[in-house]
Amino acid sequence: MKTVALIGQPNCGKSTLFNQLAGYKSLSANFPGATVEYTKGQTYIGDEVVDVIDLPGTYSLSWYDDAEKETARALFSEDIDVIVNILDASTLVRSIELTIELMSLEKPIVVTLNMMDEALKKGIYINVKKLESILGVKVVPIIAKKGKGIKDLIEAIGNAQKPAKRCVYSKEVEKYIKMVMECIDKNNLKNEWPTKLMATKAIEGFEACQKPLENSVCKNALKEAKFALRDGLVIVQERHALCMDIFENSAVVKKKEKRTLEDRLDNILLHPFFGYLSMLAIFFSVFYIVFHGGVPVENFIINIFNNVDTFLEHSLSQHKLILAIVKGIVDGVGAAFGIAFPYLLPFLFLISLLEDIGYLPRIGFLLDSTMHKMGLHGTSIIPFISGYGCSVPAIMATRILKSKKEKVISAFLASLVPCSARTTVIMGLVGYFIGYGYAILLYGINILIIMISGMILKKLLRGVSPEMALDIPPYRLPTFKTLILKTWHKVKDFVFLAVPILIGGSVVLTLISYYHLDNAINGVFKPLMEILGLPSSIAAVLLFGILKKELTLLMLYQALGLSSLSQIPNALTPNQMLIFTIFVIFYIPCLATIAAIRKEVGLKNTIYISTATLLLATFLAFSTKLLINIL
Amino acid sequence: MKLIDGELEKSYLVDSIDGGCIAKDRLWKLGIIPGVIVKIKRKAPLKGPFMIEVNGADVVIGRGIALKINIREI
Numbered sequence: 056m057k058t059v060a061l062i063g064q065p066n067c068g069k070s071t072l073f074n075q076l077a078g079y080k081s082l083s084a085n086f087p088g089a090t091v092e093y094t095k096g097q098t099y100i101g102d103e104v105v106d107v108i109d110l111p112g113t114y115s116l117s118w119y120d121d122a123e124k125e126t127a128r129a130l131f132s133e134d135i136d137v138i139v140n141i142l143d144a145s146t147l148v149r150s151i152e153l154t155i156e157l158m159s160l161e162k163p164i165v166v167t168l169n170m171m172d173e174a175l176k177k178g179i180y181i182n183v184k185k186l187e188s189i190l191g192v193k194v195v196p197i198i199a200k201k202g203k204g205i206k207d208l209i210e211a212i213g214n215a216q217k218p219a220k221r222c223v224y225s226k227e228v229e230k231y232i233k234m235v236m237e238c239i240d241k242n243n244l245k246n247e248w249p250t251k252l253m254a255t256k257a258i259e260g261f262e263a264c265q266k267p268l269e270n271s272v273c274k275n276a277l278k279e280a281k282f283a284l285r286d287g288l289v290i291v292q293e294r295h296a297l298c299m300d301i302f303e304n305s306a307v308v309k310k311k312e313k314r315t316l317e318d319r320l321d322n323i324l325l326h327p328f329f330g331y332l333s334m335l336a337i338f339f340s341v342f343y344i345v346f347h348g349g350v351p352v353e354n355f356i357i358n359i360f361n362n363v364d365t366f367l368e369h370s371l372s373q374h375k376l377i378l379a380i381v382k383g384i385v386d387g388v389g390a391a392f393g394i395a396f397p398y399l400l401p402f403l404f405l406i407s408l409l410e411d412i413g414y415l416p417r418i419g420f421l422l423d424s425t426m427h428k429m430g431l432h433g434t435s436i437i438p439f440i441s442g443y444g445c446s447v448p449a450i451m452a453t454r455i456l457k458s459k460k461e462k463v464i465s466a467f468l469a470s471l472v473p474c475s476a477r478t479t480v481i482m483g484l485v486g487y488f489i490g491y492g493y494a495i496l497l498y499g500i501n502i503l504i505i506m507i508s509g510m511i512l513k514k515l516l517r518g519v520s521p522e523m524a525l526d527i528p529p530y531r532l533p534t535f536k537t538l539i540l541k542t543w544h545k546v547k548d549f550v551f552l553a554v555p556i557l558i559g560g561s562v563v564l565t566l567i568s569y570y571h572l573d574n575a576i577n578g579v580f581k582p583l584m585e586i587l588g589l590p591s592s593i594a595a596v597l598l599f600g601i602l603k604k605e606l607t608l609l610m611l612y613q614a615l616g617l618s619s620l621s622q623i624p625n626a627l628t629p630n631q632m633l634i635f636t637i638f639v640i641f642y643i644p645c646l647a648t649i650a651a652i653r654k655e656v657g658l659k660n661t662i663y664i665s666t667a668t669l670l671l672a673t674f675l676a677f678s679t680k681l682l683i684n685i686l
Numbered sequence: 687m688k689l690i691d692g693e694l695e696k697s698y699l700v701d702s703i704d705g706g707c708i709a710k711d712r713l714w715k716l717g718i719i720p721g722v723i724v725k726i727k728r729k730a731p732l733k734g735p736f737m738i739e740v741n742g743a744d745v746v747i748g749r750g751i752a753l754k755i756n757i758r759e760i
Contacts, residue, residue, distance in 0.1 A: 114715035146743055149717055261711055288702075291714045292721065327731045420746045424734040427748075433735075522748030523735050524712045 057105040063141035065112035066528035068169040072199040073109040074540045100213040116156045117261040120457040131247040137215045138164040144174035151298040155222045159252045163215035167208055168196045178309040186305035191220030200534050224293050231280035238273040259287030330421055338440050341405045345444045349397035360389030383565035387558030398445045407541040411533030429509025435465045442472030450651035460518035463656050467664045468505050470644040476604035477640055483608050485636045489629045553647040560602045560646045587676050607639050630683045634676045642672035689755040697725040698757035709751045717741045
C-alpha cells in the first residue's frame with residue numbers, strides 16, 4: 056500500500072486537511088522508541104486505498120526539537136511514497152523555504168496552498184499556474200477548513216511526480232557545496248540525508264550534518280567552505296532571496312494588510328497585567344466547565360453502574376467468586392466511563408478550541424519565564440491546570456510539548472497536582488474534620504512542592520530544553536467539524552488505553568478482597584505504616600486507592616472497623632488524618648494515570664515516576680509527622 | 687547592540703546572529719536573517735520572551751536567544 060505523508064510548517068492547517076482526507080477513522084501512533092506522536096489514517100485515491108500520515112509540523116528538515124527530528128527521519132525513510140507539502144498561502148515566503156528542502160528529497164511531491172481565503176483577505180493574489188512552473192511541482196490551491204479543492208488534491212496525489220527542478224544556488228556557492236559533496240561521496244560519509252542537503256546543512260552549521268564531517272578527512276573541505284560562505288550565511292541569504300523571488304514572480308500584493316482587530320485582542324490578552332488576568336479567567340472557565348459540568352454527569356454514570364452492581368449482587372448471590380469477577384469488570388468499565396465522558400470529553404474539546412483559535416502559543420509568551428525555572432516552557436501550563444480536574448487528560452496534554460525532557464518533567468509534575476478525586480479526600484478528611492484553612496494550606500504546600508520538584512528535575516534530567524522560538528499564528532475561527540474530530544481522536548485514545556487497565560485492576564482488587572488477602576497486604580506494609588504513625592489496617596486502603604484515589608476516603612472507615620465516615624475521629628487523630636492525606640496527595644498515580652504516563656513517556660520513565668512519587672509521599676508524610684512532634 | 691537591549695515599538699536591522707546559538711537555524715527559518723528588519727512588539731514581564739514582527743508575522747523568542755541577535759538602529 057502507498058503511504059502519503061502530510062508535512063508543513065506549524066499552523067498551516069495540516070491537521071484540518073488530514074481530517075478532511077482521513078476523517079474519523081484514524082489512530083494516533085508513536086514513532087518507534089520516541090515519545091513523539093503522529094496520526095495515521097486511510098483514504099481512497101480512485102479505487103486504491105492509501106495510508107495517510109500526519110507528521111508533526113516543522114519549519115525545516117534541520118530539526119530544533121524531538122518532534123521535528125522524528126518528522127525529518129520519517130521523511131528520509133523508504134516508507135513514504137508521496138509527500139504532500141501544505142503551505143499557508145498567507146505566509147508564502149516562509150513556507151517556500153521548507154518546500155525547497157523537501158524538493159531535494161527527490162520523492163514524488165505535491166504542493167498544496169492552504170488558506171487561499173486568508174491570503175486574499177491579506178490582499179495576496181497568487182498565480183497558481185505560475186508558481187507551479189517556477190517550482191516545477193504540481194500545486195493545488197485548497198481551503199481545507201471548508202473542504203474546497205480536496206478532490207483536486209486527491210487526484211494530484213494519485214499522479215504525483217518527482218520534482219522537475221532543483222534548487223540551484225549561485226556559481227560561487229554551488230562550487231563550495233560541490234566540494235563538500237565530493238568529499239562526502241569519496242569517503243562514504245553519507246548518512247540518511249541526501250548528499251547535497253547534507254553538505255549544505257553542514258556548511259550552515261547544523262549539528263547532525265556537521266558532526267560526521269568534523270572528525271573526518273572532510274574537516275578541511277568543510278572548514279574552507281564555511282570560511283568562504285561566512286558559516287553558511289551566504290547560502291541562507293541566497294535561499295531567502297530565492298523564496299522572495301518566487302513569491303514576487305507568482306503573487307501580487309494589492310493592499311497593505313491590516314491587523315487592527317488582532318492587535319487589539321493581543322493588547323489585552325498579552326498585556327503585562329490584563330493578559331495574566333484574562334489568562335486566569337480563561338483557565339478558570341475551562342476548569343469550572345470541566346469540573347462542575349462533569350460532577351453531575353459522573354454521578355449519573357456512577358449511579359447507573361451502582362444499580363447494575365446491586366442487580367448483580369441479587370442475581371449472582373449464589374456464586375460469590377463469579378460475582379466478584381463480574382463486579383470487578385463492571386466497576387472497571389464504570390470507572391473508565393466515569394472519567395471519559397464527564398471530564399475528558401469537555402476538557403479535550405475546550406483545549407482543542409483554545410489551540411485552534413491560536414491562544415495556546417500566546418500562553419507560552421505569557422508564562423515562559425516562570426516555567427523556565429522548572430525546565431519547562433510556557434505551554435507546559437496546560438497539563439498543570441487540567442491536573443486539577445483529572446490527571447489522565449493532564450498527562451495526555453503533555454503531547455503538545457516537543458522535547459522529551461520537557462514531557463517527562465511535565466508528566467511527573469502534573470501527576471502531583473491534586474485531581475478531583477484527591478480533592479474529595481482533602482476536603483472530606485482534612486477540610487471537614489480539621490478545618491478548611493488546613494485544606495487550603497495543603498493546596499499551597501502542594502504547589503510549592505511541585506515547583507521545588509520541577510527545579511530539582513531540571514537539574515537531574517539530561518537533555519536540553521531549547522529556548523522558545525516560534526511563530527504566533529493569527530487568531531482563527533475553528534470549524535466545529537475539526538474540533539469534534541480532534542476531540543474524538545483523543546477520547547478514542549483514552550478509551551482504548553484506560554478501559555482494559557481499569558477492568559484488569561478492578562478484577563484483581565475484587566479478588567483480593569474475595570480471598571481476604573487484605574490482611575496479608577497490611578502485614579507487608581506494616582513497617583511503612585509504623586514509620587508514618589498510621590494504623591496498619593490502612594495499607595490495603597492505600598493499595599485500593601491506586602485504582603481510584605477517592606476509594607482511599609470511601610474505604611477508610613470500613614478498614615478502620617467503623618460503621619460510617621463520621622466516626623473517623625474515633626479511630627484517627629487529626630495529626631494522623633493530616634499525615635494520611637499528605638501521603639494520598641503525592642503517592643503513586645492511579646492506574647489510568649499510570650497507563651497515560653506510560654503511553655506518553657514510556658515504561659521506564661513511568662516506573663521512575665511511580666517510584667519517585669511513592670518516595671516523595673513517604674518523605675513528606677514522615678516530615679509532617681516529625682514536624683508535628685516538634686511543634 | 688543586542689536585540690535584548692532594543693526598545694519597544696522600534697524597528698531594527700538584524701546585523702548578525704552569534705555563533706554557537708543552537709537556535710540559529712530556527713531563526714533563519716522564521717525569517718530572522720541578517721539584513722532583515724524586525725520590530726519589537728512586546729516584552730513579557732519577569733524576564734519573559736520577546737515578541738517581534740518579521741515580514742508581517744509575529745514571532746516569539748526567548749531572552750536567551752534575543753541575547754545572541756545583534757541589531758542596528760535604522
